[in-house]
Amino acid sequence: MTFCKRGTEGLIYLEDGTLLKGCGFGAKGIRQGEVVFTTSMNGYPESMTDPSYRGQILAITHPLVGNYGVPSPIVKNGILQNFESEHIQIEGLVVIEETDPFKWNSSKSLHEWMAEQGVPGVSSVDTRLLVKRVRTLGSMMGVIVSGMEVSDPASYLGKRYDEIDFTYFTSPKSPIIHQNVSGSSLIVLVDCGIKHGILDELYRRGFTIIRLPCKSTAEEIMDYSPKGVVFGNGPGNPNLLEGLARTFASVTEYKIPTLGVCLGHQIATKALGGKVRKMKFGHRAINKPVVDVTSGKCFISTHNHGYGVYKEDVPQDTQVWFINPDDGVVEGLIHKRLPIITTQFHPESRPGPNDTVWVFDRFKKMVIGNEWN
Numbered sequence: 001m002t003f004c005k006r007g008t009e010g011l012i013y014l015e016d017g018t019l020l021k022g023c024g025f026g027a028k029g030i031r032q033g034e035v036v037f038t039t040s041m042n043g044y045p046e047s048m049t050d051p052s053y054r055g056q057i058l059a060i061t062h063p064l065v066g067n068y069g070v071p072s073p074i075v076k077n078g079i080l081q082n083f084e085s086e087h088i089q090i091e092g093l094v095v096i097e098e099t100d101p102f103k104w105n106s107s108k109s110l111h112e113w114m115a116e117q118g119v120p121g122v123s124s125v126d127t128r129l130l131v132k133r134v135r136t137l138g139s140m141m142g143v144i145v146s147g148m149e150v151s152d153p154a155s156y157l158g159k160r161y162d163e164i165d166f167t168y169f170t171s172p173k174s175p176i177i178h179q180n181v182s183g184s185s186l187i188v189l190v191d192c193g194i195k196h197g198i199l200d201e202l203y204r205r206g207f208t209i210i211r212l213p214c215k216s217t218a219e220e221i222m223d224y225s226p227k228g229v230v231f232g233n234g235p236g237n238p239n240l241l242e243g244l245a246r247t248f249a250s251v252t253e254y255k256i257p258t259l260g261v262c263l264g265h266q267i268a269t270k271a272l273g274g275k276v277r278k279m280k281f282g283h284r285a286i287n288k289p290v291v292d293v294t295s296g297k298c299f300i301s302t303h304n305h306g307y308g309v310y311k312e313d314v315p316q317d318t319q320v321w322f323i324n325p326d327d328g329v330v331e332g333l334i335h336k337r338l339p340i341i342t343t344q345f346h347p348e349s350r351p352g353p354n355d356t357v358w359v360f361d362r363f364k365k366m367v368i369g370n371e372w373n
């Protein structure tokens with residue numbers, strides 16, 4: 001029997017029947033979701049508040065999680081500087097060891113933060129075994145239990161992740177404006193659950209940003225006469241978002257500079273005639289290589305995607321911009337005739353190395369200077 005420092009037990013159950021018992025922390029509760037893993041060694045406050053993780057139970061492979069605690073939110077111009085959204089988005093967290101913090105800017109422990117926000121965690125489980133199962137069998141649904149007695153966790157499995165449109169929970173219901181006094185150009189960002197890191201990088205480049213709901217039409221977008229449009233990241237299965245792909249396709253008719261990031265890259269692919277497929281277990285890390293095939297340079301980047309574009313599914317009028325050299329997944333596209341660029345990875349680098357923030361400079365050049373290749 002494991003000694004549990006919070007005095008409660010917990011478990012993680014996978015739909016293939018794997019049951020790992022450990023300790024509960026964070027909030028007491030039971031949640032179901034798709035079980036995914038990240039190999040990031042730090043950045044848990046950013047990852048856990050990334051809206052693209054909605055509907056997922058996140059396992060962190062790094063053995064100690066919580067060492068530097070959780071900071072107080074810092075907000076500038078309505079944009080969070082140290083979290084990716086206002087609250088925790090993951091369904092639950094799985095770690096080997098959940099630690100108490102020691103850092104000058106920590107305001108609470110990981111345990112306290114999760115308890116406050118109603119998110120269950122389980123620690124003292126063999127995350128290596130869990131990751132091996134997911135890598136071998138592919139992403140699976142699972143159930144996390146913290147501090148409660150449950151005899152049949154399988155009975156809590158519900159609707160499958162791939163069948164739920166999570167943007168309903170993460171997209172704003174009405175426009176949000178980040179007015180930029182130093183800015184020259186107004187852009188519209190189609191917000192399906194935007195990471196504040198993306199907002200921040202755009203705002204730093206002088207843009208006034210109008211965030212519109214994910215279900216907006218091209219007409220609603222063009223009503224603002226934007227100089228550029230961004231289709232951002234977001235949770236869930238891109239193949240459920242046919243309306244968004246239609247909106248993207250209609251926006252292309254205005255020949256307006258457009259940037260797609262992560263979900264935005266997938267939506268661009270669909271809108272332009274390509275295909276997006278579910279990956280076996282996805283890419284979630286802050287040290288993934290991507291090669292810019294136009295320059296031959298390799299960059300280290302932040303990823304969080306479970307769907308992907310493969311070479312054979314790239315839309316006709318686009319050229320591959322980035323590729324992941326490990327598995328060949330297409331990590332970025334450039335349109336051959338229109339000012340459209342996309343990345344599957346996260347150039348805003350939250351959390352992660354800043355190697356690719358120049359993608360936003362390139363977008364700015366497209367908007368301000370009319371250059372894109």
Ligand SMILES: NC(=O)CC[C@H](N)C(=O)O
Pocket residue numbers: 052232233234235236237238261262263264304305306307308
């Ligand atoms: N970060 C994202 O935008 C993720 C896109 C999509 N939900 C996926 O998992 O592939």
